[in-house]
Amino acid sequence: METTAPLLELHDVAKRFGGIQALSGIDFDVRRGEVHALVGENGAGKSTMMKILAGVLPDYQGTMVWQGRPLRLRNPRHALDLGIAMIHQELSVMPELTVAENIFLGRQPLRGGVVDWPRMFREAEAILAELGFGHVNVREPLERYPLGVHQLTEIARALTSGAELIIMDEPTSALSPMETRHLLELTRNLARAGKAVVYISHFLEEVTWVADRVTVLRDGRKIATLDARKTNKQELVRLMLGKEAAFFEESYMGGRTVEDRHAASEPVLVVEGLTRPRTFTDVRLELHPGEILGLYGLIGSGHFELGEAVYGLIKPTAGRILLEGRPVGIGPRRAIDRGVAYVPPSRRTGLFLEKPIYQNVTLPWLAQMSGLVPRVPREIAVTDGVIHRVGVRPPDPLKEVVFLSGGNQQKVAIARWLVEPPKVFVVSEPTRGMDVGAKEEVMKILRELSQAGVGVLLISSEPETVLAASERILVMAKGRIVREFVGETVTKERLLHAAAGELAEAR
Amino acid sequence: MANEPHDSPNPSGCWRTFLAKSREFAPVWTLLALILFFSVYSDSFLTLENAANILNQVALLAIMGTGITFVLLTAQIDLSVSYMATFAGVVAAYYTAGHLPQPWPIVAALLAAGALGWINGVGTARLGIPSFMVTLAMSLIASGLSLYLTRGRILFDLPPLSETLGSGRILGVKWLVLVAALTLLVGHLVLRYTRFGRYVYMTGANPKAAELAGVNTRGVITAVMVIGALTAGLAGVVGIGRLGSATPTAFDGMLIDAIGAVVLGGTSLFGGVGGIPQTIVGLLILGVLRNGLDQVSVDIYMKTLITGVILLAALVFNILFAGRKEA
Numbered sequence: 059m060e061t062t063a064p065l066l067e068l069h070d071v072a073k074r075f076g077g078i079q080a081l082s083g084i085d086f087d088v089r090r091g092e093v094h095a096l097v098g099e100n101g102a103g104k105s106t107m108m109k110i111l112a113g114v115l116p117d118y119q120g121t122m123v124w125q126g127r128p129l130r131l132r133n134p135r136h137a138l139d140l141g142i143a144m145i146h147q148e149l150s151v152m153p154e155l156t157v158a159e160n161i162f163l164g165r166q167p168l169r170g171g172v173v174d175w176p177r178m179f180r181e182a183e184a185i186l187a188e189l190g191f192g193h194v195n196v197r198e199p200l201e202r203y204p205l206g207v208h209q210l211t212e213i214a215r216a217l218t219s220g221a222e223l224i225i226m227d228e229p230t231s232a233l234s235p236m237e238t239r240h241l242l243e244l245t246r247n248l249a250r251a252g253k254a255v256v257y258i259s260h261f262l263e264e265v266t267w268v269a270d271r272v273t274v275l276r277d278g279r280k281i282a283t284l285d286a287r288k289t290n291k292q293e294l295v296r297l298m299l300g301k302e303a304a305f306f307e308e309s310y311m312g313g314r315t316v317e318d319r320h321a322a323s324e325p326v327l328v329v330e331g332l333t334r335p336r337t338f339t340d341v342r343l344e345l346h347p348g349e350i351l352g353l354y355g356l357i358g359s360g361h362f363e364l365g366e367a368v369y370g371l372i373k374p375t376a377g378r379i380l381l382e383g384r385p386v387g388i389g390p391r392r393a394i395d396r397g398v399a400y401v402p403p404s405r406r407t408g409l410f411l412e413k414p415i416y417q418n419v420t421l422p423w424l425a426q427m428s429g430l431v432p433r434v435p436r437e438i439a440v441t442d443g444v445i446h447r448v449g450v451r452p453p454d455p456l457k458e459v460v461f462l463s464g465g466n467q468q469k470v471a472i473a474r475w476l477v478e479p480p481k482v483f484v485v486s487e488p489t490r491g492m493d494v495g496a497k498e499e500v501m502k503i504l505r506e507l508s509q510a511g512v513g514v515l516l517i518s519s520e521p522e523t524v525l526a527a528s529e530r531i532l533v534m535a536k537g538r539i540v541r542e543f544v545g546e547t548v549t550k551e552r553l554l555h556a557a558a559g560e561l562a563e564a565r
Numbered sequence: 566m567a568n569e570p571h572d573s574p575n576p577s578g579c580w581r582t583f584l585a586k587s588r589e590f591a592p593v594w595t596l597l598a599l600i601l602f603f604s605v606y607s608d609s610f611l612t613l614e615n616a617a618n619i620l621n622q623v624a625l626l627a628i629m630g631t632g633i634t635f636v637l638l639t640a641q642i643d644l645s646v647s648y649m650a651t652f653a654g655v656v657a658a659y660y661t662a663g664h665l666p667q668p669w670p671i672v673a674a675l676l677a678a679g680a681l682g683w684i685n686g687v688g689t690a691r692l693g694i695p696s697f698m699v700t701l702a703m704s705l706i707a708s709g710l711s712l713y714l715t716r717g718r719i720l721f722d723l724p725p726l727s728e729t730l731g732s733g734r735i736l737g738v739k740w741l742v743l744v745a746a747l748t749l750l751v752g753h754l755v756l757r758y759t760r761f762g763r764y765v766y767m768t769g770a771n772p773k774a775a776e777l778a779g780v781n782t783r784g785v786i787t788a789v790m791v792i793g794a795l796t797a798g799l800a801g802v803v804g805i806g807r808l809g810s811a812t813p814t815a816f817d818g819m820l821i822d823a824i825g826a827v828v829l830g831g832t833s834l835f836g837g838v839g840g841i842p843q844t845i846v847g848l849l850i851l852g853v854l855r856n857g858l859d860q861v862s863v864d865i866y867m868k869t870l871i872t873g874v875i876l877l878a879a880l881v882f883n884i885l886f887a888g889r890k891e892a
Contacts, residue, residue, distance in 0.1 A: 371777075391779040400777065408777050410770045412837065421767055421778040424760045431758050474778070 062089050063126060065254045066111070066142075066223055071120030073106050080106040081278045084120070088223065093245055093255040095265040095286065098275035099298055099554075104258050107275070108225055111256065112144040113137030143216035144225040151208050153201035158182035160200050160211045161218060185214045189244055205336075206237030213244065217253075224248065225256045230264060235536070242268045260356050261535075262291045262558045274298055295555045323347050324382075326513045327368065327482045332377035337363045338537040341377070345482060345513040350504060352528025353517045356557050360537035362403050365484045365517045369393045369400040381482065394422050399475035403486040403517075405467050409459050416441040416455040419474045426478070444473040448503050465496030472503055483507060486517040501527045521550040533557050592831045592846045599850060603857035610860045617739075623852035624745035625650075625800050625807070625816070627845075629823040631752035632796030634844045635789040637827055638756070639769040640836025641689060641696035643790065645681070646797040647820035648707035651813065653678045653801035655711045657727060658720035658811035670724050675798045681707055682794020686787030696790070704820075711813040720811040724802075731806020744803055748796060753841035765789060769836025825876045826851045 064087035072082040081103045088094040098104050109115045110122070113131035121128050124140060131137050134144075151160050159166065161182045167174045182196040191210055200208060209229055216224050226245070230238040245268050248255055259265050265272055269286040274297040281297050327345035332338060338360035345351050355361040366372045368379055370386055370393045379386045381396050393400070402408045410418050416434075419441040424432050427440070441455040448469045450462070459467055468488060475483060485504065489497040504527050508514050518524050524531055531548060533541040533556040541556040604611040629646050636643045653674040660670035681703055688699035730740045756762040767775045768785045776782050800819075805811040830847025832839025854875060858868045 369777075390777055391781065394779045402777060408774050410767060410774055410837075413767070413770055417763070417767070421763070421775070421780065424763060428760070430760055432760050432763060 062091065064089050064123070065125060067121075067123040068107075068110075069121040069123065071107075071110060071118055071122070073110065073115060073118045079278055081110075081118075084275075084280050086273060086280065086283075088254045088256055090222070090252050090254050091249050092270045093249045093257050093268050095257045095259065095269035095272045096275065097259070097262065097265055097272060097294060097298060102275040102298070103278040104275055105227075106278075108144070108227060108256070108258060111137075111223075111225055112142060138219065138221075141220055141222035142225070143219060143221035143223070144227065145209070145212045145216060145229055146227055151200055151211055153208075154199055156197055157186075157194055157200050157203070157207070157211060158196035161185065161196070161214045163215065165219070181218070182214070185218055186210070189214060189217075190240075190247070204234070204237065206233050206240060209233065209237075209241060210244070213248075217248075221253070223254045223256065225258070227258045228260065229257075230259065230261060238264065260558050262294050265294070266291065276300055291555060291558070295551055295558070299551055299554065326382060327515070328378075328380040328383075329364075329368070330378045330380070332364070332367060332374045332379065334363070334367070334372065334374045336537075337372070338367075338374075338534070341534075341537075341539055343532060343539065345515055347481070347513050348508050348511045350508045350514040350516055350527050350529055352524035352531040353515060353534060354521065354524040354531055354553055354557060355519060355534035357519050359519075359534040359557070361517050361519075361534045362486050364534070365400065365486050365515065366402075368482070368484050368515065369398055371400075397478075397481035399480035399483045401468075401471050401475070401483075401485045401488060403490070405464065405471060408471050409467060411460040411467075412458055414456050414458055415445060415450070415462075415470055418459055418470055419444060419455075419477065422474060423477050440477055441473075444476040445470065447476060448473045449499055463496075465492045465500070468492065468496075468500060469503075472500065476507075479507075479510065480512055482513045482515065484515045484517065487519065487523070488516070489518075489523050490520065497523075497526070521553045525550065525553065592829060592843065592850060595829075596846055596850045596853065599853045599857060603853065603860060607857065607860035610857055615856065615860075617742075619849070619852040619856045620742050620745075621739055622856060623826070623848045624739070624741045625804050626819060626823050626826055626851070627745040627848050628748045628800040628803070629797050629819065630827050630844050630848055631748045631841065632789075632793035633823055633827045634752065634832055634839065634841055635756070635765060636696075636793040637769075637824075637832050637834060638765050638836055638839060639786050639789050640772070640834075641786060641789065642824070642834070643682075643685065643696065643700045643793040643797075644820065644824075645685065645700040645703035645707055646793055646823055647816050647818065648704040648711070649678045649681060649794050649797035650801035650804060650816040650819065652681070652707040652711045653798035654727075654805035654811045654815055655714050655720065655801075655813060657724050657802050658722060658805055659714045661724050662720055662722040667724055668726055671726060671802055674802050675795060678794045678798030678801070679791055682791040682797075683787065685794065686790030689790060690783035690786040696786075700790075708814075708817065715811070715813045717813060721809075723805055723809070723811065727802055727806035728809075729806065730803040732809070733806075741803060741807060744799075748799065749841055749845060752796075756840055761785075761788070766837055769833075769838075771837070821876075822851060829876065 067087040068084055071084040073080045084107060086107070096104050096107065106115065110118050113134045113136050116130065116132055122130065152163065158178050162178055167177045167181065169177070179196050183192070186192060186194050186196065189210065191207070194203065194207055200211060213224065230241055233241060242264060245255055245257065249270070257265065257269055266286055266289065271283055272286050272289060272294065273283045274281040274294060276298060284293070323346050325344040326347045329341055329343045332341040341364060343351070353361045353364065363372060367374055368386065370389045373388065381398065386393055386396055386398065390400070416437050420427060420432070420437045427433070427436060438455045442453070445453050445455065450466050450469045450473060459470055462470065472485070472488070488500050488504070492500070504514050504516065516524060516528055525548060531543040531553065532539050533553065535557050543552070609615060629650060633643060633646060656677050657670045657674040660673050661667070665673070685696065685699050685703050688694045689696040730744055733740045735743070756765060764775070764780050764785045767778070768780060768782045772782050801816060804816055808815060826847040827844050828834060828847065829850050830839065830843035830845065832843050854872060858871060863871070
């Protein structure tokens, strides 16, 4: 394999977005018969690099060489014509159409100007059999099949269009363990058949299994290209984070012992065997009064959906959610009345940007605060109290939320739940996109709440957020809780490692 | 993996305020401009008598428009209101002809309209059919019921109360105008000062956020569809008194004007913004325009075209500014 010339090479490639250097000095190559994996943290530059390879970003610095000849991709169509196909994270299939139509989308074989259905079915069957999925009926609508087959359809589409280089972006993030195995084997087979594959994934276990070589990116730079058989998860995580980072991100554990509190109190929230297909599986957790429980997972791990389930927004198919021993029930109203508060991961979802702060704050409490006619002066007084407590600037209850900065908008979303202190506070991604000062203020509010006896479920895909406030951390991956950290020092490195590495246990 | 946009203060704060203000007041300027224009070009326009005339002309629209304001504020629409009005008028006349004791024909008419509105609401809020489609189907149902009950004929037996409210006067003022004013007033008080009114605005502004804050958004939407139907029913019940008869198509043609007036006033088609004061301005714009075009010597066959162009301009305006809405 070492002897074959690279199919595609990048030499000293760089890309800027406005003031941000997304990539710099990237040298990269991929050969026929090889799976070359690309790993790195969110924001390390994987997406940017992939978009350059697929012709989505034509204005980069540096050189791309295809089969020994320098060239510049003009657009995705150009890349596709050369034989570079990309399998997207979000699938681009049409579930209502047949499997065969999806494979030949936009280039169905024609005869006399109309689609040659027999030929299309025949060729679709042939390619699927080649990929080891001969049991799939290509005449059936794609929606009858699980997501693994949707992914497969995209790969078949790439192959029938004559792709030589296939770029896969997080192909397994939505797949079940079984489907993941099939896909990984299929990927190996593609390489064996002489195709080149660029494989991008958060799941390092998969990467070390499927890849021949692994390239690690960090902060837009290439850190290393390693032989996949000679490396391991620990080394990859260390390279992805950099030493300093691992050292820096110490967790907030000292002082209080979790065991003491657990012995002293009944859990306020108990989740038992919670399951919802394609969302989460057999999730079990206990939240105690006065505790901040961190729930960490990579995007798509089902942790945000778990928060929604606790608030009654989505219905599990199995399992129970008990608040002080009784089921919470369906719908936000019931959850609020039982003392559950919820802040969604996106501020835009939870706030009325065009309405004044006080209307945002008091909406859940209007019925309790007054009769049929809300008393605005009272609303303003109550709002004034809670926004001063969380430090909204400017602290003007009449100001529309849209005029506040993101951090202050988030504080409004939290302040709403201080009107009637909750028993359980579910906060998703409370500090996303904030500067350090605003982050620290939000964390302080959460700690104060927990000291006042509120059970806080802190859900995030940012390791720093979870580490900054949690006393106990659960890690979710592919819908399951794969790891619990209690009473020990946790670093960002260990957290990421648990989320990306311990899939073996989940299977 | 793309770079998350970070906190940024609002550089466009002044611009936003400006847009918000111009959006709020543009309909008022339009109204004043129209009044000025017609006052200059017609001697008969700016008289007390003509002003009373205009009020009388828009009174039925005002009753209907009150309910439509509720519906639009939740970002829904009701295309069946005018047919509901016709239907309610037919029901009131039908049972009066059938010698049902008064005021039961009127009660029956309002209940029937309310029931159809409830079906609109359930179809929209529970079943998730776009209100556009549900109410389109309902317009046919209401229209069909009117035809079925009348067998296509005109009914002349009207409830006495309808005749009084539709064409009577008290202290020199038409009852019809008073009923319209009262409907607008009640609508305004409910929207502006009650908890339900707040829920209506918040549901329209961001339905998902309202749901997350524990608002029963489906209930709110069902309720506004019923309110829309009830005010349409009321318009029909007093409307037959004004016409002196109930025909199976009496008020069908009012749909465009009724929705148009509400939107002209500045109530957003996307929900959450607007209210009864805006609707009043919109009604007056439409009333002044219709009345004024009669006073000045415009080609009679141009009138509809001009009204249409002005309505379109107002809609474009509405969409342009609604596009600024986040959420």
